Amino acid sequence: MNKTFKFILKKVYFLYEAVTNYRFYNLRKQTNGMLWPVVYKTMYEQCRNLPDLDIIEIGGATGAGSVAIAWGMKDANKKSQLIVVEKCEGGTRSDVGGYDDNLALIQEHFNKFDVNDKITLFPQEVTFDNGNDVISLVTTKTIAAFIHDADGRLDRDFLLFWPILKSNGLIIVDDYADEPKYKPISERHPQGGTKSVMTYRLLNQIIEWGLVKTSKKIGKTIFGYKPADADFSRFDLEVCNQIIEGVKRERDNFLNEREAVVQIR
Numbered sequence: 434m435n436k437t438f439k440f441i442l443k444k445v446y447f448l449y450e451a452v453t454n455y456r457f458y459n460l461r462k463q464t465n466g467m468l469w470p471v472v473y474k475t476m477y478e479q480c481r482n483l484p485d486l487d488i489i490e491i492g493g494a495t496g497a498g499s500v501a502i503a504w505g506m507k508d509a510n511k512k513s514q515l516i517v518v519e520k521c522e523g524g525t526r527s528d529v530g531g532y533d534d535n536l537a538l539i540q541e542h543f544n545k546f547d548v549n550d551k552i553t554l555f556p557q558e559v560t561f562d563n564g565n566d567v568i569s570l571v572t573t574k575t576i577a578a579f580i581h582d583a584d585g586r587l588d589r590d591f592l593l594f595w596p597i598l599k600s601n602g603l604i605i606v607d608d609y610a611d612e613p614k615y616k617p618i619s620e621r622h623p624q625g626g627t628k629s630v631m632t633y634r635l636l637n638q639i640i641e642w643g644l645v646k647t648s649k650k651i652g653k654t655i656f657g658y659k660p661a662d663a664d665f666s667r668f669d670l671e672v673c674n675q676i677i678e679g680v681k682r683e684r685d686n687f688l689n690e691r692e693a694v695v696q697i698r
């Protein structure tokens with residue numbers, strides 16, 4: 434699609450959102466959120482209707498999605514908490530500044546939108562090793578939802594959080610797109626442009642294992658749930674690793690070929 438046409442289409446679309454969906458249009462604008470206002474609205478609606486159990490969100494950034502989810506929980510008078518995991522540095526966070534700047538910004542947004550009492554922030558990178566520290570913050574027996582909008586490492590987050598998700602619990606995954614944006618790894622691009630492809634391939638495998646049933650797709654955001662008859666013994670970390678290594682190899686080959694073309698010229 435032509436760039437100017439795409440730009441105009443986006444402007445018109447956001448004007449439409451400003452008129453029809455002002456609450457979430459404004460939330461996105463004020464927090465510099467990365468998802469579409471309609472995605473925040475859908476997150477709000479779906480989380481508002483869940484049982485009164487904690488929710489885990491991986492990848493809070495400036496807090497737009499977290500506020501939408503917490504609003505849903507608050508408007509439904511839930512007692513449960515939203516646990517937000519955000520590493521506060523590197524990647525898109527370097528556009529804001531360092532760790533302290535990012536931590537201050539997300540906290541400022543939680544205050545501004547009056548959701549501080551609904552949120553427990555885990556301001557560190559979640560890893561296979563510290564996943565239990567996140568789980569230890571959960572105050573309910575199971576969780577009602579988990580949301581991944583982080584680094585594409587669905588293998589880690591499904592291994593850690595799927596088992597504590599209640600049956601029919603909500604799963605939201607962003608960046609589901611078969612769109613490689615391969616580039617060298619740097620502080621700004623810690624995944625080297627593999628995030629969407631990694632998410633796409635890992636989620637397809639996880640769906641094939643029957644661990645998620647999808648219900649809705651808005652842009653690159655997938656909404657789904659944990660089927661009642663799902664069998665976690667089908668989850669295979671080794672297969673996930675093969676997918677991840679395959680994507681990394683693809684990126685390396687792409688960059689090597691590009692380098693070779695540049696040298697020939």
Ligand SMILES: C[S@@+](CC[C@H](N)C(=O)[O-])C[C@H]1O[C@@H](n2cnc3c(N)ncnc32)[C@H](O)[C@@H]1O
Pocket residue numbers: 465466467468491492493494495496497498499518519520521522523524525526557558559560582583584
């Ligand atoms: C695309 S942004 C999230 C956007 C946000 N959900 C919104 O509504 O605007 C991804 C975020 O995930 C964070 N992140 C990536 N990997 C992470 C990890 N392993 N642990 C914690 N945060 C992570 C990044 O720092 C970044 O802020």
